Amino acid sequence: MKHNPLSLSQYMYETVAAGATNQLPISSVCNASCIFCSNNMNPFHIHRIGFRSLDDVKKGIALLDPNTKTEIRLGDSLPGRISEGEALLHPDILTILKLVREKVPGKVIQVNTNGTLLTKDFIESLIPFKPMKFTISYHSDNFEHWCKIFNFAPTQGREKYETARNCFFLLKKNEFVVEATIVPLPTLVGYDDLENTIKSLRCYTKNILVYAPGFSKLVNPELKKILNVDYYELSKFLKTMIKKYKVSLSFFTDPLKPLDFFPHSFMMRSCDSNFKNVSWLFSKAAYKRCKKILEGYASYVPNNHYAVQVDNKTYGGNISVAGLLTTDDFDKTIGRTLNEFAGKDVKIDLIILPRIAFDRYGDDLKGCNYSTLTEKYKIPIWLG
Numbered sequence: 001m002k003h004n005p006l007s008l009s010q011y012m013y014e015t016v017a018a019g020a021t022n023q024l025p026i027s028s029v030c031n032a033s034c035i036f037c038s039n040n041m042n043p044f045h046i047h048r049i050g051f052r053s054l055d056d057v058k059k060g061i062a063l064l065d066p067n068t069k070t071e072i073r074l075g076d077s078l079p080g081r082i083s084e085g086e087a088l089l090h091p092d093i094l095t096i097l098k099l100v101r102e103k104v105p106g107k108v109i110q111v112n113t114n115g116t117l118l119t120k121d122f123i124e125s126l127i128p129f130k131p132m133k134f135t136i137s138y139h140s141d142n143f144e145h146w147c148k149i150f151n152f153a154p155t156q157g158r159e160k161y162e163t164a165r166n167c168f169f170l171l172k173k174n175e176f177v178v179e180a181t182i183v184p185l186p187t188l189v190g191y192d193d194l195e196n197t198i199k200s201l202r203c204y205t206k207n208i209l210v211y212a213p214g215f216s217k218l219v220n221p222e223l224k225k226i227l228n229v230d231y232y233e234l235s236k237f238l239k240t241m242i243k244k245y246k247v248s249l250s251f252f253t254d255p256l257k258p259l260d261f262f263p264h265s266f267m268m269r270s271c272d273s274n275f276k277n278v279s280w281l282f283s284k285a286a287y288k289r290c291k292k293i294l295e296g297y298a299s300y301v302p303n304n305h306y307a308v309q310v311d312n313k314t315y316g317g318n319i320s321v322a323g324l325l326t327t328d329d330f331d332k333t334i335g336r337t338l339n340e341f342a343g344k345d346v347k348i349d350l351i352i353l354p355r356i357a358f359d360r361y362g363d364d365l366k367g368c369n370y371s372t373l374t375e376k377y378k379i380p381i382w383l384g
Contacts, residue, residue, distance in 0.1 A: 009052070009053075009056045009059075010047055010049055010081075010082060011025055011026075011049070011052050011056060011060065011082065012056065012059055012060060014079065014081060014082055015060060015063060016063075016360075017079060017359040017360055017361055017363065018079055018359060018360065019359075019360040020063075020076075021063060021064060021065035021068055022064065022065065022068045022070050022071065022072050022073055023072075023073050023076045024057070024060050024061065024064065024072065024073065024074050024075075024096075024100065025052065025060075025075060025076060025082060025084070026051065026052045026057055026060075026074065026075065026087050026090050026093075026096060027050075027051050027052065027075070027085035027086060027087050027089055027090050028047065028048045028049050028050060028082055028083040028084065028085040029048075029050055029051060029085040029086065029089055030083075030084075030085045030086045030089075030114075031086055031089060031114075031116060031117075032086075032114050032116070032150040032151065032152065033150070033151040034137075034149060034150055034151060034183075035148070035149055035151055035223065035226065035227075036149075036183055036185070036213040036214070036215075036227055038214070038216075039083050041215060041216040041218045041219050041317075042216065042218075043216055043217070043218060043314055043315055043316075044314075044365070044366050046080075046081060046082065046083050047081060047082045047083065048082075048083045049082065051089075051090050051091065051092075052090070054092050054095065054096070057092070057096055057099070058099065061096075061099050061100055061103050062103075064100070064103050064104055065104075066103065066104045066105075066107070068104070068107065071107070071108040071109070071110040071133060072100060072104055072107050072108065072109045072110065073110050073112075074087050074096075074097075074100070074109055074110065074111045075087040075110075075111055075112045075113075076112070079359045079365060080323075080365055081365060081367075084112070086113060086114065086117070087111050087112065087113065088111065088113050088117045088118070088122075089117065094125060097109065097126070097129040098128075098129070100129075101128075101129050106131070107131075108131045108132065108133050108177065109129060109131070109132045109133070110132070110133045110134075110135060111132065111133070111134050111135070112135045112137070112181075113134060113135070113136055113137070114136070114137045114138075114150065114164060115134075115136040115137070115138065115163065115164030115165075115167045115168075116160040116161075116163050116164050117163070118134070118136075118163060118164070118167035118170070118171065119163055119167075120170055123167065123170050123171060123174055123176075124174070126176070127174055130175065130176065131176075131177065132176050132177065133176065133177035133178070133179065134167075134171055134176060134177070134178055134179075135179050135180070135181055135209070136164070136167065136168070136178065136179070136180050136181065137180075137181045137182075137183075138164060138165075138168075138180050138181070138182065138197065138201065139182050139183050139184075139185065139197070140189050140193055140194075140197050141165070141193075141196055141197040141200040141201075142189065142193055142196070142197075143157070143158070143161050145188070145189045145193055146161050146164075147161065148188065149183075149185065149188070149189075168180075168201070168203075168204035168205070169204065171204075172204050178204050178205045179205050179207040179208065179209065180201045180204075180205055180207075180208045180209070181208070181209045181210075181211065182194070182197060182198075182201075182208055182209070182210050182211075183210075183211050183212070183213050184210060184212065184213070184229065184234060185213060185226060185227070185229070186229060186234070187225060187226050187227075187228065187229065188226045191237060194237070195241060198241050198245055198247065198249070199245060201247075202245045202246070202247045205247075206246070206247050206248055207247070207248050207250070208247055208248065208249050208250070209250050209252070210238060210249050210250060210251040210252070211252060211253075212229050212231055212234060212251070212253050213227040213229060214227070214315075214317065214318055214319050215227040215228070215317040215318055215319075216315040216316055216317040216319060217315065217316025217317050218316075218317075219317060224317070227318075228318065231253060231254070231255045232255055232256065234251070235251060235254045235255060235256045235257075236256075238251050238254075253285055253320075253321060255285070258289070259286060259289050259290060259293070261286070261289070261290050261293050263280070263290075263293065263294060263297060263305075263384070264297050264300065264301070266352065266382075266384050267294075267297055267300075267301040267303070267305055268301055270303060270305075270350055270352075270382075271301055271302050271303045273350075275303060275349050275350040275380075276303050276304060276347075276349055277303070277304045277306070277341070277346050277347060277348050277349055277350075278303060278304065278305045278306065278348070278349075278350045278351075278352060279306050279308055279334075279337055279341070279348045279350070279351050279352070280294060280305060280306065280307050280308065280352045280384070281308050281309075281310050281330060281333060281334070281337075281351065281352065281353050281354070282307060282308065282309060282310065282322070282354065283309075283310060283312075283320055283321055283322035283325060283354065284309055284310070284311055284312070284320035285320040285321045285322070286321075286322060286354075287307065287308075287309040290307055291307035294307050295307075304346075306341070306346075306348075308333060308337050309333075310325055310329050310330060310333045311329070311333070312324060312325055312326075312329055313328070313329055313332060314326045314328055314329055314366075322354040322356050322357055323356045323357060324357075324365065325354070325357045325364070326357070326364045326365060326366055326368065327364045327366070327368040327369070327370055327372060327373065328366075328368070330353055330357075330370070330373060331372075331373060331376070334351060334373060334377055335377075338377065338379075348379065349379065349380070350379065350380050350381075350382065351373075351377075351379055351380070351381045351382070352381070352382045352383070352384040353370060353381060353382070353383055353384070354383070354384070355383040355384060357370075358370055358383060362383075370383070
């Protein structure tokens with residue numbers, strides 16, 4: 001069968017669906033197997049399609065915006081239906097960087113990496129493509145713990161560990177921008193180890209991204225115990241570290257952090273559209289804080305607004321963020337909510353879902369469109 005030049009590869013479709021003009025995924029191949037990797041616990045199929053062909057990479061580069069205010073992200077694959085890999089493994093990585101630099105001169109090229117490929121010689125080969133920023137996954141400064149987390153046998157991991165550990169100094173020396181990512185596993189390594197890792201990293205970067213580990217219903221009990229972290233305890237610990245080591249620790253699912261949620265304009269818009277009873281569906285992670293914010297605005301709008309929590313039944317486990325909710329999860333919640341409010345003589349006439357759960361076409365991670373909910377329940381649905 002002849003290839004249709006007008007058809008989109010999975011990589012291209014994902015980029016277009018994300019509406020991303022600064023994103024260039026090039027690999028779903030990785031040289032590690034992190035114990036917290038979502039690929040091993042996903043309840044539905046995630047594509048692992050190897051290295052992106054150079055011809056298709058060129059198509060992706062054509063979509064990059066030279067005037068973007070943000071970094072060009074070499075490796076992200078949003079919305080997330082393709083497994084993220086190690087971009088630096090791509091056999092044409094230097095050619096790709098050259099093409100990207102020609103398209104977006106002067107813009108920062110950002111790469112997510114585990115650092116195991118960033119040898120002295122390789123780093124020096126990247127100098128012509130600056131400015132570049134490397135976000136390095138570095139979850140422990142202890143060799144044994146590092147090997148356990150990345151799933152390397154100690155006999156195989158020593159060289160990789162040393163390369164990852166030394167790359168911070170070499171990148172800094174060659175004037176690349178460096179930041180780090182930590183997935184904290186205090187049950188496995190202890191809080192002292194986490195502090196020592198932060199202490200080590202502060203010499204090379206003041207910006208550390210913290211992603212608390214998640215696990216789905218498919219995880220075995222032993223791994224669940226390792227990945228089950230008390231977010232409130234972790235949040236308090238990180239606040240202490242920020243003050244002690246003068247670093248930025250961005251904890252993205254911090255349950256104690258105020259949310260950037262400003263619903264007043266949506267509330268007024270719903271009123272102007274003659275909706276009387278509006279149901280807002282929130283993830284478990286955001287529900288309590290968003291409900292409080294909605295209630296704070298309640299006196300300033302003429303119609304009624306109700307906060308409803310959506311539990312993630314698709315993933316289960318401790319997955320609680322909005323970006324991983326599916327249409328099925330919303331469906332279950334809407335059916336229950338409409339019945340409950342009907343019992344209180346309240347007729348919900350508008351439902352607002354979190355936009356982050358859907359791509360620009362309105363599809364969730366499983367490819368199901370939220371419009372099916374409108375068809376089923378005969379109620380208007382907005383994304384907010």
